[in-house]
Amino acid sequence: KKTLKIASIPGDGIGKEVMPEGHRVLEKAASRFGFDLRFTDIEWASCDYYQKHGDMMPADWKAQLQTQDAIYFGAVGWPDTVPDHVSLWGSLLKFRREFDQYINLRPARLFEGVPCPLAGRKAGDIDFYIVRENTEGEYTNLGGIMYPGTEREIVIQESVFSRFGADRVLKYAFDLAQSRERKHLTVATKSNGIAISMPWWDSRADAVGQDYPQVKIDKQHIDILTARFVLQPQRFDVVVASNLFGDILSDLGPACTGTIGLAPSANLNPERKFPSLFEPVHGSAPDIYGKGIANPIAMIWSGALMLDFLGQKEAHDAILKAIEQVLKDGPRTGDLGGKATTVEMGKAIAELI
């Protein structure tokens, strides 16, 4: 019997409430589909830990996690006690970079039973993936401030792209598009304004695309692209973007399907040299923490993506089906207009597997 070793890191706020429901559903899937899960519960990578230790993680975090098959992550951040740039750069962004999780994959999909903020759309109309570069690009602390604190202050912020980094995410996106029915790849750009990196990014998309003659490439500037997420979401199949543009599009996409509270995300090292990380798109939600009313679906769906990545596709499909059914028939947590608790939702989904 195959055993999957999972580091389980609830993190902060509702991360701690939805994680047990993730476990519940994954355990059920494991027993049904005949594999074992060995969870290692980790309390660091949280602001509580930071307050006690002055650091988000212990010095040997990397060694502790390296032996795991995957990291199952709740949410990090508690701005009242630890500034976001400290908590995030000290945990989540460190994982992404040091474990070279260079793909951030997020689905945008419209479900029956989930109110859509866009007019006149129905389940099935919207179903696409955002593939975000996750390790370089616009997210850097490079640059600096000249004449700091004076009237003459000048600030330089550097973005850094590499052919190595761009080509591998483009390749992943082309492969994904190729595997889908429509074989359509939208490439987010802004080459008409950002004059060095973005024309270069466009040219890398063309170069990598040479190997995928069946995939239709459609380059779109980020400004009009965000508009089209709202106006013509049905036209998207796979969208590939730099770190910043991908960050924006992968919040906007789920917002357009009413699923920003339900959406999962996979931070992948496709070669499995390092463990990949699976987490909800939503954050720690200080406003509702402690009430037991957070919707656990994003956590559960993230777990399904994790099982899929670890070779348990059947388990993934069964969990997705259970999520779809609960979204349609209830129970529903408050965000979906119901009164169910986090635990009730988790149990309902587990029972359907």
Next chain:
Amino acid sequence: KKTLKIASIPGDGIGKEVMPEGHRVLEKAASRFGFDLRFTDIEWASCDYYQKHGDMMPADWKAQLQTQDAIYFGAVGWPDTVPDHVSLWGSLLKFRREFDQYINLRPARLFEGVPCPLAGRKAGDIDFYIVRENTEGEYTNLGGIMYPGTEREIVIQESVFSRFGADRVLKYAFDLAQSRERKHLTVATKSNGIAISMPWWDSRADAVGQDYPQVKIDKQHIDILTARFVLQPQRFDVVVASNLFGDILSDLGPACTGTIGLAPSANLNPERKFPSLFEPVHGSAPDIYGKGIANPIAMIWSGALMLDFLGQKEAHDAILKAIEQVLKDGPRTGDLGGKATTVEMGKAIAELI
């Protein structure tokens, strides 16, 4: 009688079709409200001109325009003949920078008679302004490529911000928020990911905000902010953003109100040291050019903003009222589900003034 000197630059594509309707309506407003318009028609700053002269504009463009009160601009770009980065950096982006039009102001507003892509919204629900920094930030050609053309390629793209540049746009936005009923200012940021410029931008917003105790400041990361444009557009009043983030938000905002084809934009040098520029948000639209069916409202509304900026507020209000009425009662061009031509729309609006 006051005379306003306007440089009229139709540019490319449907810019050439909607410009005459802009003239028609502005002339009507001028005769009604007792001022004179002297248009200087300019055929450069277009791709046609580029094809003949190898440059987008004559060498003395700045001198020619400097004596004008404002620039009334259609649309630029014809990618089949001239690459966008050539046509845009050679005209529009040059105007913005060399005439120090450091404010790009765009309204997002829901009208009766305009189908809204968001569910359950009605006229009046959405009414806000996006104030975009228009001269620095992420739009640069600074940086470069190391090992170009090889596997080892590394690309650096620099963004440049100055206290001078940030403070003046923030001040403008605070002033605008202060003048409005809700006095609410959203500051777009990404300080949790872009680690040098964005935390600094946040701190400038706080510093400038000291002088505006009545204005409520709300900092939001660009990813969730785009999501909230879709989910809670009613909560926005004034939104201020860097060049790139403002570019994105000022396409997305009008998209959410179904007005991306109707939206105007003002490129302002508030001190009037240089002429300001007024243009539709839409582009040259090669796909519909030549048929006489483009909707001229964005051009006309841009003209209204121009008159307002030049001290003719009554004329602005009358044009806006006429636009509102035509949107409600017709005639309608194809984009609004009707069959009216560009000229018919222009005439209908002019008649109502």
